Amino acid sequence: MAQLPLIRLAGVGKEYPLAASGGDRLRTLWQLWRGRRATHVFRALSDISLELHRGQSLGLIGENGAGKSTLMKIIAGVVDPTQGTVERHGRIGALLELGAGFHPDYTGRENVFLAAALLGLTRAETTARLDDILAFADIGEHIEQPIKHYSSGMVVRLGFAIATTMKPDLLITDEVLAVGDESFQKKCSAWIEGYLADGGTLMLCSHSMYHIQKLCQKAAWIHEGRLFCHGDSADVTREYLAYHEERAQGDRPAGGSAQPGGLYALRNLRLNGASAQAPLALPMASDLHVSGSIHSPDGRVPGIAVGVVKADGTPIYGLVSDMDGYRPRAVDAQTYAFELTFPALPLLPGRYYIRAHAMDPEGLRLYDQLSCRLDITGSARELGMCRLAHVWGEGVDADCAVDERG
């Protein structure tokens, strides 16, 4: 039994009947009742075959409308596929919408019971876990308030908290990590990592390649209702990002949603002249040169944003070319080059990332993002991330002028 996959999809396809008017609906009702297929349909998914084994984690990626949500609904059992078969072995916890079972007029505490029952918990089980749920959600006094007074973040916290206590064999979530504040996102990520470490199975749908790479071993790219690419998450997400870059550059005419003329895009990013592929190791207090080129579809001078973040994503410093009045240099009609120097970079030893985004000439919108790893080497006994200029003085009697300090 242990060899059975938790989920096995074979040749799964899904059609949605198209019925706008009342007459259409009546005809569709008649066809469905007789067990026929509807005549006017929208094909959401075709011929998807997938297996998910215990302990695996799968990320679903794809553009809006590609069929990811439909696929998750089919796996979760919310809808049946039109073609093909779905086998499920094990307890599935699907959070396709956190708080879907919540009633706005009831308090958080009252809502916990129905939401937990929808996930398959008995009343006694819910009562036993109530303290854990409330502790994880950490919304304090609000638990006694009606849900309608909650912020959307609080609803998500409560919804996810219920799922965490259920310990499903397979957890399916849809953009859970996109909502909630920073600390709650961290809490969720930590919980999911612990759940995976304990042998849990995860299926995550996200537009954040960072989350997919971090939490999923495998990724499946759904494109126009088909399984376009399936494999190691690093490979699939790289392909996916490359596809978007190429599409933004207009190399691939397919797909109609790109803006006319494509988008501003960062072609490459170099640290001290080295390509972004390999991390740069830089001794402390050396000069750092960040350079690269930007594609401008309409030939106007684009902007560039550069940021320095710690390995865990904590921002340290960021700036936009526009702020300093800097204009990248034209290389050809559609390419601009930039270079930014940080003399004697005051970062303390550790791992950092240099991130850069292409911006429109107005300096309003960020487009794509490239990032390079930067390892600052050397040793320093100071604490923190960054060496601040400082001077120690003679020191005065503490009773006197405090305002002399600084």
Place this chain on the structure above:
Amino acid sequence: MRSLWNHRWLFLALLEREVRNRYVGSVGGWLWAIVHPLLLLGIYTMVFRTIFRVEIPQLGEHPFVAFVALALWPWLAFQEGVQRGVQAVQANSALVRKVSFPHELLVYAAVTATFVVQLAGYALVLTILALFAGGLSAMVLLIVPILALLFLLALACALFGSALQVFLRDFDQLLGPLFMVLFYATPVLYPLALLPGWLGDILAFNPLAQFIEPVRALALFGSWTPSTFALASWAATLLLFVLARGFFLRLSPHFEDFV
């Protein structure tokens, strides 16, 4: 059926919410469950006894108000149960679209909640009759299985209607007028025996008559003779439930597309 048993906690949670939904945020709370039928009862008694001075020979010494009350609560349980049950799937579209669970539970919870509320009122009516109108016979216990069958009939109608309602949004518009006609075609305000022969024969085909009349006869007179019509109606109720559930289950995989 086994899967339904596995979902019993979900059913109870949905039922609890349905019952509470009626009164959450209201001042009167459960009082409203009894006020509405009492008001109707008052109006019917006023109109038929005080204004039209209707005399029903079959009643004997029993008061008209008791006669109507004994039929009114089961009728209201049925009517309101079906109406709420028909809305149940559409009203919970957020759940249907996002969560995997047997959709029929929504219908069962809505109908059951209505029956719980109305039959609690009915129990009160029976108690009052027992205390002030000379007591009830032990035969009144036979009401329970008949009301259970009435409940099953309401479930069947609600299952059928709620599936239709998902596809045909104006289906519930039909229910108001339909129930108004049905109310007068059901012997709530009059006994079937009072009708002229040909009309009585037609209305005896109304299955609801075969629930209302025996319940009232058992409560009021402590006796009732089963008729072929009644037994046929009860058998038909079982069959109807099976058919309606089949209809619902065949369409329910498609609800997500339409709600």
